[in-house]
Amino acid sequence: MTVALVTGASRGLGAVIARRLASDGLAVAVNYRSEAAGARQVVDDVRAAGGAAEAFAADVTDEDDVNDLVARVADRLGPVEVLVVNATGPQPSIPIEELTWQSHLDQLTFFVKSPTLLVRAVLPGMKERRAGRVVQIGSDIVDRRLPGMSAYIAAKGAQHAMTQAWARELGPYGITVNVVAPGWIPVERHAGLDERGYLAEVPLGRMGTPGDVAAAVSYLASGAGAFVTGQRITVNGGHT
Numbered sequence: 001m002t003v004a005l006v007t008g009a010s011r012g013l014g015a016v017i018a019r020r021l022a023s024d025g026l027a028v029a030v031n032y033r034s035e036a037a038g039a040r041q042v043v044d045d046v047r048a049a050g051g052a053a054e055a056f057a058a059d060v061t062d063e064d065d066v067n068d069l070v071a072r073v074a075d076r077l078g079p080v081e082v083l084v085v086n087a088t089g090p091q092p093s094i095p096i097e098e099l100t101w102q103s104h105l106d107q108l109t110f111f112v113k114s115p116t117l118l119v120r121a122v123l124p125g126m127k128e129r130r131a132g133r134v135v136q137i138g139s140d141i142v143d144r145r146l147p148g149m150s151a152y153i154a155a156k157g158a159q160h161a162m163t164q165a166w167a168r169e170l171g172p173y174g175i176t177v178n179v180v181a182p183g184w185i186p187v188e189r190h191a192g193l194d195e196r197g198y199l200a201e202v203p204l205g206r207m208g209t210p211g212d213v214a215a216a217v218s219y220l221a222s223g224a225g226a227f228v229t230g231q232r233i234t235v236n237g238g239h240t
Contacts, residue, residue, distance in 0.1 A: 001052060003078045004221065005029040005070070007060045007118065008087030010038035012187035013137060016210035017084055017217050018042050022051035024218055026082060029073040030055045033087070052077070060087045060114045070121040079125040082221045085115045086137040093148035107155035115159060119166065123175075130174040135220050136163055137213070138181040138232065143240040160232055167230030176229035180216045183208055183236025204237035 003026065009018040010032035019042065022028045028046060030053055032039035039055035046053035054076055058069035073080055089110045094103050115136055126132030139156045141149060160179055167177040184198050185208045195207055216233045219225045234240065 001025070001027045001078070002081045003027045003029065003073065004082035004084060005031060005056075005073055005080045005118075005122070006084040006086055007031040007114075008033075009042060009084075010035035010055075013182070013185065013210050013213050014084075014086040015042045017086060017137075017214045018053065019045060019049075020211070020214035020218050021082070021084075021221060022046040022053055023049065024222065025051075026221070027052040027077045029053070029077055029080070031058055031060065031069065031087070033057065033059050060118060061109050063117050066114075066117040066121050070118075074125070079129070080122045081126070081129070081131065082133045082135070083118060083122050084135045084137070084217060084221075085118055087114060088137075091149070091152045093146075094151060095148055096150065099151060103151040104154060107151045108158065111155040111159040112162065115162065119177075123170075126170075126175050127173045132170075132173075132175040133221050133225075134166070134170075134175065134177040135217050136177075136179040137217075138163075138179040140181050140183045140234050140236045140240050142181070143234075163232070164230045171229055176220070176225070178220050178225075178229060179232045180213060180220070181232050181234045181236075182213045183234070183239045185210055185213055185235075198239075202237040202239050206237065208235060208237055 004021045006018045008014040009030040018028045018030050030039045030042050043053045043055050058065040142157045163179040
């Protein structure tokens with residue numbers, strides 16, 4: 001059974017992606033940092049539907065934690081063949097007058113450091129098998145360029161560029177590297193926010209769902225996506 005590791009999978013997009021990959025027949029490692037109850041619920045949901053999943057606590061911005069995480073997944077489920085880099089952190093709006101280097105580092109930690117640590121950790125096994133899938137969860141904010149979000153935009157832009165560079169570097173080993181870039185996809189943390197202004201600018205006339213994002217990840221992780229690499233699939237109903 002193919003093993004997928006989904007980071008930040010105890011809630012939000014990660015939880016839905018984990019459930020979708022499990023429904024596709026993959027054994028899913030549900031990573032979380034602090035939301036243990038949420039991760040257990042995802043695992044319970046997968047198992048109740050007849051799938052295979054286990055929860056794994058780890059801080060994916062810490063090198064030792066990442067190496068230990070990948071080793072534990074390999075020991076309990078098997079080597080990671082599909083890596084979904086989804087974990088994220090706070091994304092505050094910061095006017096340039098208040099922008100600091102630490103503001104940039106906070107974003108780069110999640111979207112440059114963490115993906116680097118994760119890919120390095122799973123790479124030996126993928127190279128040995130000459131096969132693997134890396135799917136990063138990006139953002140269409142790189143195109144929207146919202147004021148006050150420059151640190152987040154810079155980090156997401158770097159993540160997208162890394163995806164393309166890694167695709168060229170790892171292609172000879174049979175490893176694909178892509179990014180799925182959602183628009184605003186409401187999840188639990190967006191409860192109570194007014195969607196009407198954003199919705200008015202979406203050509204398809206509806207808000208996206210976590211399932212829309214999970215479907216794109218599922219495609220890239222499947223046999224149907226085997227010849228797709230170095231690409232960004234934007235899931236935002238045509239908003240950009």
